[in-house]
Amino acid sequence: MTPGQFVQETSTAGEWKRQGNRFTGRISRDSSSAPGEGPDDQGRWPVEPGRYRLVVSLACPWAHRSVIVRRLLGLEDAISLAIVDPIRDERGWRFTLDPDGRDPVLGISFLSEAYLRTDPAYDGRVTVPAIVDTLTGEVVTNDYPQITLDLSTEWTDFHKPGAPQLIPADRAEMDQLIDEIYRDVNNGVYRCGFATSQEAYEEAYDALFARLDVLEERLADREYLLGDTLREVDIRLFTTLVRFDAVYHGHFKANRQKLTEFPNLWAYARRLYQLPGFGDTVDFDQIKRHYYVTHDNINPTGIVPKGPDPRVWIS
Numbered sequence: 001m002t003p004g005q006f007v008q009e010t011s012t013a014g015e016w017k018r019q020g021n022r023f024t025g026r027i028s029r030d031s032s033s034a035p036g037e038g039p040d041d042q043g044r045w046p047v048e049p050g051r052y053r054l055v056v057s058l059a060c061p062w063a064h065r066s067v068i069v070r071r072l073l074g075l076e077d078a079i080s081l082a083i084v085d086p087i088r089d090e091r092g093w094r095f096t097l098d099p100d101g102r103d104p105v106l107g108i109s110f111l112s113e114a115y116l117r118t119d120p121a122y123d124g125r126v127t128v129p130a131i132v133d134t135l136t137g138e139v140v141t142n143d144y145p146q147i148t149l150d151l152s153t154e155w156t157d158f159h160k161p162g163a164p165q166l167i168p169a170d171r172a173e174m175d176q177l178i179d180e181i182y183r184d185v186n187n188g189v190y191r192c193g194f195a196t197s198q199e200a201y202e203e204a205y206d207a208l209f210a211r212l213d214v215l216e217e218r219l220a221d222r223e224y225l226l227g228d229t230l231r232e233v234d235i236r237l238f239t240t241l242v243r244f245d246a247v248y249h250g251h252f253k254a255n256r257q258k259l260t261e262f263p264n265l266w267a268y269a270r271r272l273y274q275l276p277g278f279g280d281t282v283d284f285d286q287i288k289r290h291y292y293v294t295h296d297n298i299n300p301t302g303i304v305p306k307g308p309d310p311r312v313w314i315s
């Protein structure tokens with residue numbers, strides 16, 4: 001059986017193991033670098049509005065988190081946004097949605113150009129989200145879990161008035177939920193879809209639905225995962241839930257049931273969808289085309305399903 005395009009991330013038991021994040025720079029309010037300078041001696045880049053560019057694919061759940069958080073915190077003017085084509089070719093993420101196929105700020109055609117400028121020996125997958133320094137063209141970070149946390153904690157001087165507190169003062173409960181949701185749900189759907197043995201697939205499938213059952217129960221008596229306040233963990237769950245029926249149920253064979261068949265999770269996901277920053281950052285067309293066209297080992301015909309009807313999210 002072929003492990004397809006993820007050969008470096010597939011174990012001999014057919015289990016899929018995600019690569020680590022190569023670039024882990026932090027943009028920090030504690031940086032001692034002056035504006036325009038690189039990282040300080042502790043690797044901290046200065047917070048500087050207008051300097052950094054967040055590169056995302058609207059298809060990607062990990063990137064989608066950062067799009068939502070940037071919007072909720074009102075950081076659109078402080079950190080600019082570049083959107084890549086949802087379809088990667090063999091050269092990876094492309095700026096083909098922009099005039100002349102180039103990002104107008106970074107002046108590059110492929111995200112890999114920024115990765116290689118930063119590390120000429122880089123040979124891993126070139127991933128989104130990534131924050132790129134517009135002064136040097138180098139990647140500051142592709143560390144997606146840290147990116148959103150830092151938007152909350154390091155960019156406070158540029159948050160809009162009344163921006164939500166996405167990180168609670170006591171993080172222990174949220175961090176545990178984040179870990180469980182990452183393992184079984186966010187990454188769990190990929191472990192279903194990219195498994196290359198029956199056993200690895202079934203293990204991931206069982207863990208995924210066991211966790212969704214727990215979350216379904218949890219949401220029986222609360223509006224958000226941690227009670228009555230929207231938190232970072234809700235955004236992390238949302239970006240997987242919103243892709244569930246459109247992609248993961250079919251393409252990744254995560255099909256014990258659909259999201260719409262979990263009453264509490266479905267009501268919760270729809271509630272979030274209708275908040276500013278959530279539904280208006282979802283692009284089902286790009287989501288479906290990315291997964292069904294790009295993973296040709298899973299869907300060799302590249303046919304993109306017509307359904308499900310996205311109007312269920314708002315009707």
Ligand SMILES: N[C@@H](CCC(=O)N[C@@H](CS)C(=O)NCC(=O)O)C(=O)O
Nearest residue numbers: 018019060061062125126127128129
């Ligand atoms: N940085 C993480 C998460 C981000 C991620 O997986 N992004 C996907 C899109 S959803 C990506 O950029 N994939 C590029 C590739 O597979 O070559 C990773 O390395 O797996």
